[in-house]
Amino acid sequence: xxxxxxxxxxxxxxxxxxxxxxxxxxxxxxxxxxxxxxxxxxxxxxxxxxxxxxxxxxxxxxxxxxxxxxxxxxxxxxxxxxxxxxxxxxxxxxxxxxxxxxxxxxxxxxxxxxxxxxxxxxxxxxxxxxxxxxxxxxxxxxxxxxxxxxxxxxxxxxxxxxxxxxxxxxxxxxxxxxxxxxxxxxxxxxxxxxxxxxxxxxxxxxxxxxxxxxxxxxxxxxx
Amino acid sequence: xxxxxxxxxxxxxxxxxxxxxxxxxxxxxxxxxxxxxxxxxxxxxxxxxxxxxxxxxxxxxxxxxxxxxxxxxxxxxxxxxxxxxxxxxxxxxxxxxxxxxxxxxxxxxxxxxxxxxxxxxxxxxxxxxxxxxxxxxxxxxxxxxxxxxxxxxxxxxxxxxxxxxxxxxxxxxxxxxxxxxxxxxxxxxxxxxxxxxxxxxxxxxxxxxxxxxxxxxxxxxxxxxxxxxxxxxxxxxxxxxxxxxxxxxxxxxxxxxxxxxxxxxxxxxxxxxxxxxxxxxxxxxxxxxxxxxxxxxxxxxxxxxxxxxxxxxxxxxxxxxxxxxxxxxxxxxxxxxxxxxxxxxxxxxxxxxxxxxxxxxxxxxxxxxxxxxxxxxxxxxxxxxxxxxxxxxxxxxxxxxxxxxxxxxxxxxxxxxxxxxxxxxxxxxxxxxxx
Numbered sequence: 134x135x136x137x138x139x140x141x142x143x144x145x146x147x148x149x150x151x152x153x154x155x156x157x158x159x160x161x162x163x164x165x166x167x168x169x170x171x172x173x174x175x176x177x178x179x180x181x182x183x184x185x186x187x188x189x190x191x192x193x194x195x196x197x198x199x200x201x202x203x204x205x206x207x208x209x210x211x212x213x214x215x216x217x218x219x220x221x222x223x224x225x226x227x228x229x230x231x232x233x234x235x236x237x238x239x240x241x242x243x244x245x246x247x248x249x250x251x252x253x254x255x256x257x258x259x260x261x262x263x264x265x266x267x268x269x270x271x272x273x274x275x276x277x278x279x280x281x282x283x284x285x286x287x288x289x290x291x292x293x294x295x296x297x298x299x300x301x302x303x304x305x306x307x308x309x310x311x312x313x314x315x316x317x318x319x320x321x322x323x324x325x326x327x328x329x330x331x332x333x334x335x336x337x338x339x340x341x342x343x344x345x346x347x348x349x350x351x352x353x354x355x356x
Numbered sequence: 357x358x359x360x361x362x363x364x365x366x367x368x369x370x371x372x373x374x375x376x377x378x379x380x381x382x383x384x385x386x387x388x389x390x391x392x393x394x395x396x397x398x399x400x401x402x403x404x405x406x407x408x409x410x411x412x413x414x415x416x417x418x419x420x421x422x423x424x425x426x427x428x429x430x431x432x433x434x435x436x437x438x439x440x441x442x443x444x445x446x447x448x449x450x451x452x453x454x455x456x457x458x459x460x461x462x463x464x465x466x467x468x469x470x471x472x473x474x475x476x477x478x479x480x481x482x483x484x485x486x487x488x489x490x491x492x493x494x495x496x497x498x499x500x501x502x503x504x505x506x507x508x509x510x511x512x513x514x515x516x517x518x519x520x521x522x523x524x525x526x527x528x529x530x531x532x533x534x535x536x537x538x539x540x541x542x543x544x545x546x547x548x549x550x551x552x553x554x555x556x557x558x559x560x561x562x563x564x565x566x567x568x569x570x571x572x573x574x575x576x577x578x579x580x581x582x583x584x585x586x587x588x589x590x591x592x593x594x595x596x597x598x599x600x601x602x603x604x605x606x607x608x609x610x611x612x613x614x615x616x617x618x619x620x621x622x623x624x625x626x627x628x629x630x631x632x633x634x635x636x637x638x639x640x641x642x643x644x645x646x647x648x649x650x651x652x653x654x655x656x657x658x659x660x661x662x663x664x665x666x667x668x669x670x671x672x673x674x675x676x677x678x679x680x681x682x683x684x685x686x687x688x689x690x691x692x693x694x695x696x697x698x699x700x701x702x703x704x705x706x707x708x709x710x711x712x713x714x715x716x717x718x719x720x721x722x723x724x725x726x727x728x729x730x731x732x733x734x735x736x737x738x739x740x741x742x743x744x745x746x747x748x749x750x751x752x753x754x755x756x757x758x759x760x761x762x763x764x765x766x767x768x769x770x771x772x773x774x775x776x777x778x779x780x781x782x783x784x785x786x787x788x789x790x791x
Contacts, residue, residue: 227398230401
């Protein structure tokens, strides 16, 4: 399980506008970090940078000994697939596919020898998250809570060492959100996974080991 | 070595191998693109999600393929139909002039003004030792738009190979109806002069239908056949027989009483004899020709047209393919967020490439398959229309050349689809993910 270490990270937009500055940040393997701040502060930009989805202007961003900043696109994609399970704010499911096919999406492009394993884990995760994996309906007919849990199952299906979540509870009611927080953090602790979550949800923020506050592209608090 | 083996193969096997060979680019491209990936669950999902757009693409491709293969099959069907219509006309002897005009008049019953062969010349033809059948023709009358053609009973037998109903005419008041005429045995018709369209006048001569011919696939199916003697007589010309004629229809005719004929249909049992007769009667007085040869010349001209049609058909398909690719490029924008999601989750670019290419190729293959169905329907409808318009039985069928055209089209467009797939795989991940 790699640690995350960030030093003097700078991200500018294509037009040159500064989006984010992070002087120093470390997340140890197996830890949990909540990133909070007002809308448009740069939280999702940080999460995307940590996932290797956005170009870094300057600084260093390492997962263990792997420096994502200097990595070629193909290698970064491979690293991302092997290291991260990503949960997006608005689920981003393939609406026409079933819950099982969404959760096991990675099996479509994974090496042949890993496909069966991904499928098994996807079904187990759906069961643990109380989503019927054998329901043949497309996920478009599922509730918001179920869809988010399917997105979580998809993130966990490859058994990644790191979970990156962008507002995972934003579209959920309180009860469902609390259940999801318990699943995410409980599962991460049990499996020794690192969890980094962008959130406005106090319940999720309070449950994490550490909290990073970002305002207007700058880190203003780190506890 | 290769040619020896190739030409030793049955034609069907050759056609199948060419068909499969034309699909090789599709198979190779697909094999390379899809190696190591499972794209079908996503493709099925995308087809369900974008049913209307997918159906539009499929129908567009199907229409292009259907029109192309339908036209080419139709052209071949028309050639075969015209050749079949001339099948019973081994040799035609007419007064010197245009062979095509004489053929159009004699075989396809097109109204034309032809110079006449006189009695002495006809007698020379009729009495020639190699001639097994000689039949003069007489045109000029019609009944409700149906041409009335004067000829001899043996020619009716030869043309129809036996009758569907009744018997051949035996008197000047009897007639045999073509297979497509609305007439039945026992009906009575009273022809008018000309084609009946204008300035017609009745002759006051009625015919009773005593027989109906089998279908010949020629315009003769839409004609009424009567004794040539009766046509001459009602036009106030000699009947072809002297005063001591016993009323038996057909030859031999008395040269001094012969009214003249625009064309004589001649048949010899042996092939060589036909060639001998053609050579012998190609003189300053007559021209002799094989309708098949004249048709071959026309078909050679049509062959050039066919090539133009083939080019047009391919051009149509290429234009549609380009339109489809442009559409697919736009579709790739619709799919962009999903493809970006796949890449964000760790899917390689090649997987996104494979999904987009496969989606495009599935639409193309479905369109081509449906296009073949459209082609079959279009061919059948066009055949009926052309048969109705020309009286020539056209039975066009899709055959291997059309299958080869479709296979080549599918392969070509599948290869061209690599480009939109490439574009889809090179899009900005972050922009698409946040769109």
